[in-house]
Amino acid sequence: MSTKQKRYFLSEDEIPTQWYNIQADMVNKPLPPIHPATKQPLNAEDLYPIFAKELCHQELDKENAWIDIPEEVLEKYKYYRSTPLVRAYGLEEAIGTKCHIYFKNESVSPVGSHKLNSALAQAYYCKQEGITNVTTETGAGQWGCALSYAAKVFGLDAAVYQVKISYEQKPYRRSIMQTYGAQVTPSPSMSTRAGKDVLTKDPNNQGSLGTAISEAVELAMTTPNCKYVLGSVLNHVALHQTIIGLEAEKQMEKAGEYPDVVIGCFGGGSNFGGISFPFMRHKIKDGKNTRFVAAEPASCPKLTRGVFQYDFGDLSGLTPLLPMYTLGHNFMPANIHAGGLRYHGAGMIISQLLKDGLMEAVDIKQSETFKAGLLFSKAEGIIPAPESCHAIAAAINEAKKYDEAGEEKVILFNLSGHGLIDMTAYDQYLAGSLQDYEVTDEDVAKNIAELEKVI
C-alpha cells in the first residue's frame, strides 16, 4: 500500500519570472469593457480614476503574452513560493481510482489562500505610483486578509468593506485583517452613499459583494491618493494568478506527467484561470486536448445557468459594463459557506473561453462539497477551504467517470486555500444542519430580465 505523499517543489531560480497573459493568444479576444455613461469601449485611461495605471494597462493588454514580474514582487513571492505540487496518493486510495490525482497547494501562503499572489502585485503597483491608500471589499474575508498583509508589506493603508454576514459569521478573518493593520467596516455601512441607499431600503440587509464593491469604489473615487483593488474577476487578477499554473507546469514535468484535466473552483475565475491558462496555451497553440473544468456552487451557477451578456460588476452600477456570464448584478445569493464563490458574474476572459468551448463548467451542491472536503482532510491531512472543496468534489467525480470508462487519466486541481478559519461550516456539516440551496429557473430568468440590454 503506497500511502506516501509525494511533493514537487521548484528551486528559487526555477520560479517563473513572468506572468502569462492568455489574452495575447486567444483567437477570439474578450469583448471590450464598456463605459457605463458613454457606452463606448473603455481605454486604459478611463480606468485610471479607479485602479493603479499599470494594472489598467495589464487589464486591456491583448498583445504581450509574457509580462515581467517586478523584482520586488518576486522577492515577496519567495516567502512562500514555490508552493508544493502534491501527488494525492491518499485521495486516490480513498476513492479507489486508477487515475493519478495531483493538487497544487496554494493554502501554504501566509494568509492561507492563492489571493496573495495578486494582492502583492496590486499593492506594489499602487506603491510605485505614489498611492498611499487602498480600499476593497471582501466576502468570506480571504481577499481582505491578503490585501491587508500586502498593503502592510508595501507600506500602504488599507480600508476593507466586509460583507456584513461574513463580518459576523467569520470574526477571525476580521481579526486577521486588523492584525495586519487594516481598517475593516461591515457592509452595507452608513459611510457611503451606496451603503446608505441599501440600508434605508432594508435596515437588516446582510450585505453582498456587489454592495461592498460599490462602497469601496465610491471611497476610492472620493478620496485623494486612494485606489480601489479587486481580488478576482478582472483580467489583471487572473494574470497575476498564472504563477500557479506556470509553476505547476514545471512541477508536473518533474513528476513526468501532463494533466488530461485541470480543475479549479470558481468564484470570479482567478484561481481557476491561474492554474488553467498556462496549460490552455498549449491547447490554443499546440493542439493539446486537455480538458478544463470550473467547479461552481449550485447556489450561484453563473457559468452553468447564467447568460452571456454585458453587466455591471457591482450592485449600484458604478463599474464598467463587462461582457460576462452573469446571473444579473441584482442577484442575491444564499448565505452559503463558500463565501468566496458567491459573486454574480464570471471574468471576461473565462466567459469568452467558455463561450468558445475551450473549457467546461459544473455546478456542485454544498453538501457534496463538504463530503469531498472531509474525505480529502482524512486522506491528505489538509482541511480545505469550503471554496476549494468544490474543486475536490469535481476532481473526485472526474476520476470516477474515467474509472467507469476504464481510462487512467491524470487529473490536476488547484487547492486554493485551507479551511482552518472556516470550521463553523464544518461544524454545521458534521451536525447535519447544512442546507443545500439551489436557484430556481424562475429566479434566474427574473433577475436576467431586469438587466438592461446594452448591446
Ligand SMILES: *Cc1c(COP(=O)(O)O)cnc(C)c1O
Ligand atoms: C476567493 C477564493 C476563491 C474564489 O475566487 P476566484 O477568483 O474564483 O479564485 C476560491 N478559493 C479561495 C480559497 C478563495 O479565497
